[in-house]
Amino acid sequence: MPLGVIEWTSIVEALLFAAGDEGLSLKQLIAVLEIEEREVIDILDDLNRMYQENARGIELVEVAGHFQLTTKKSHSAYLKKLVETPGNASLSQAALETLAIVAYRQPITRAEIEEIRGVKTERPIQTLVTKILIKEVGRAEGTGRAILYGTTKEFLEYFGLKSIKELPPLPDKSDDDFDNEEADLFFEKFNETFEDLT
DSSP: OOOOHHHHHHHHHHHHHHHGGGOEEHHHHHHHHTSOHHHHHHHHHHHHHHHHHTTOSEEEEEETTEEEEEEOGGGHHHHHHHHHSGGGOSOOHHHHHHHHHHHHHOSEEHHHHHHHHSSOOHHHHHHHHHTTSEEEEEEOSSTTOOEEEEEOHHHHHHHTOSSGGGSOOOOOOSSSSOOHHHHHHHHHHHHHHHHHHO
């Protein structure tokens, strides 16, 4: 039995939410939903209309051929207050590990971060972007053109650094890939750096 418009918009909303800041291309949506391109475009239009007409806090945007859900710019002042709230000042271990990788390996994609950490990193990345410690600095070459992340001016201010070159050097590794032991040492060293600077 064919799905109704509301069910399709609900499914697409869930897919876009799960995709996070990477977003989904029209081609990816067609492949997952297994329906025609025109139908997917209509669903996206319906979803966008739903956000606009119901004065929702999020909106549907298209960036570099990928559709994603974002917070509305008109709410930025309140989001900034949330970020600056004292209770939100501390970073979780996952966020610290992710920040360490971005700081020393930038520009870097989410997939590359996850390869080093060995776990999903979407939430820590969102936390760091929200706290303006990392940002999108470009797109990787090749299929999908994944987002590249780098640190921000606020990151330098947060750690009291004049430039990224002031980060303490980590142990030299001849191999570009980290094994578990090397990754543990990497995070331990960065945590020590974090404690020294904060």
